Amino acid sequence: GAGVSQTPSNKVTEKGKYVELRCDPISGHTALYWYRQSLGQGPEFLIYFQGTGAADDSGLPNDRFFAVRPEGSVSTLKIQRTERGDSAVYLCASSLLAGVGTQYFGPGTRLLVL
Amino acid sequence: QQQVKQSPQSLIVQKGGISIINCAYENTAFDYFPWYQQFPGKGPALLIAIRPDVSEKKEGRFTISFNKSAKQFSLHIMDSQPGDSATYFCAANGGGGSNYKLTFGKGTLLTVNP
Numbered sequence: 001g002a003g004v005s006q007t008p009s010n011k012v013t014e015k016g017k018y019v020e021l022r023c024d025p026i027s028g029h030t031a032l033y034w035y036r037q038s039l040g041q042g043p044e045f046l047i048y049f050q051g052t053g054a055a056d057d058s059g060l061p062n063d064r065f066f067a068v069r070p071e072g073s074v075s076t077l078k079i080q081r082t083e084r085g086d087s088a089v090y091l092c093a094s095s096l097l098a099g100v101g102t103q104y105f106g107p108g109t110r111l112l113v114l
Numbered sequence: 115q116q117q118v119k120q121s122p123q124s125l126i127v128q129k130g131g132i133s134i135i136n137c138a139y140e141n142t143a144f145d146y147f148p149w150y151q152q153f154p155g156k157g158p159a160l161l162i163a164i165r166p167d168v169s170e171k172k173e174g175r176f177t178i179s180f181n182k183s184a185k186q187f188s189l190h191i192m193d194s195q196p197g198d199s200a201t202y203f204c205a206a207n208g209g210g211g212s213n214y215k216l217t218f219g220k221g222t223l224l225t226v227n228p
Contacts, residue, residue, distance in 0.1 A: 004157070031214060042120075042203045042218030043158065056215065091157055098214045102148075105157030 002026075004106035006092050012112045013082055021077040021109045025094030032075050033103060034067055037089040043105075046090075049075060050098050082113045117141050120204050120219025127226050133191040135222045137204035140185065145208035148216070149178065149189045152201045161202070162189070194226045 005024040013019050025032050031050055035043035045059040049069045057067070064082075069075040079086055089110050093103040119138045127133045139147075146165055150158035164171045164178040164187065171178045177190040191198055204219045 033214070033216075035216075040220070042118075042205070042221050043216070044218070045215045048214050059215075093157075095214075102160045102163075103216060105150075105159065107155070107157045 004092055004094055004104055006090075006106040006109050008109060009107065010110045010112075012114065014114050015082060015084060017082050017113075019079050019082055019111065021079075021090050021111070023075045023077070023092030023094075023106060025073065025075070025092070026104055027073075029094035029096055029104075030072070031095045031098040032069060033093040033095075034075070034077050035091040035093065035105075037091055037108065039088075043091050046077075048098070055098070079111075082111075084113050087111055087113045117217045118204060118206050118219045120222060122222060123220070124223040125225070127194045127224065129194065129196060129226055129228050131194050131226075133194045133198070133224055133226070134188060135202055135204070135224070136186065136188045137219050138184075138186045139206050141206070141208075141217075142185070143208055144206040144217075146213070147178070147180065147187050147204065147206050149176075150203045150205060150218075152203065152221075158203060191224075194224075196226045196228050199224055199226050 007022045034046040037043045047057040052072045064080045067077045089108040091108045093105045095103045148163035149161045151161045152158045162176045166182050175192045180187045201221045203221050205216045207216045
């Protein structure tokens with residue numbers, strides 16, 4: 001595809017459940033980022049991958065959040081024991097190189113925890 | 115601590131008018147200042163960006179003005195059109211080893227009336 005894709009587009013889950021959110025970056029982009037956007041707010045940085053490794057996970061709110069990028073392309077954000085406060089839009093972005101050039105964002109996954 | 119402050123929260127402009135959105139930052143290590151446009155249900159898309167070595171950058175109807183000493187930058191949309199109605203986010207990154215991490219303002223909801 002031409003842009004960053006994210007699946008699912010919407011996810012409704014119950015408090016305490018486990019969810020996985022997937023991101024397909026632009027082909028050839030080595031850097032991948034996850035952001036979280038709460039209602040009426042700007043995106044907030046969660047984690048950044050350079051290749052397969054998480055170079056900076058300082059934005060993850062707690063240890064219920066984890067992300068992987070095993071082959072340096074697709075990434076999965078995993079949330080354990082979801083809480084109502086986790087409800088937000090989770091955005092993925094990619095760039096050709098870290099810190100260089102534009103970060104291209106996907107459409108996001110809207111997570112609602114009931 | 116909010117590192118990028120954006121105003122106004124919302125803005126209504128008549129078609130053909132000028133829309134002005136302002137941002138102020140605190141971290142003097144920031145060295146890249148993009149503006150993103152976001153339509154409902156979509157991810158943010160880069161509109162225009164500036165680095166602090168220039169005071170102004172223009173692309174079509176969009177202009178960024180940058181004041182390094184005041185640590186402020188603004189987006190001007192000339193001849194505003196109804197299709198410009200969206201949420202606009204200023205952002206910044208840079209600062210030593212964190213040049214990949216975008217810090218966003220809270221956003222401005224722009225409505226251009228026909």
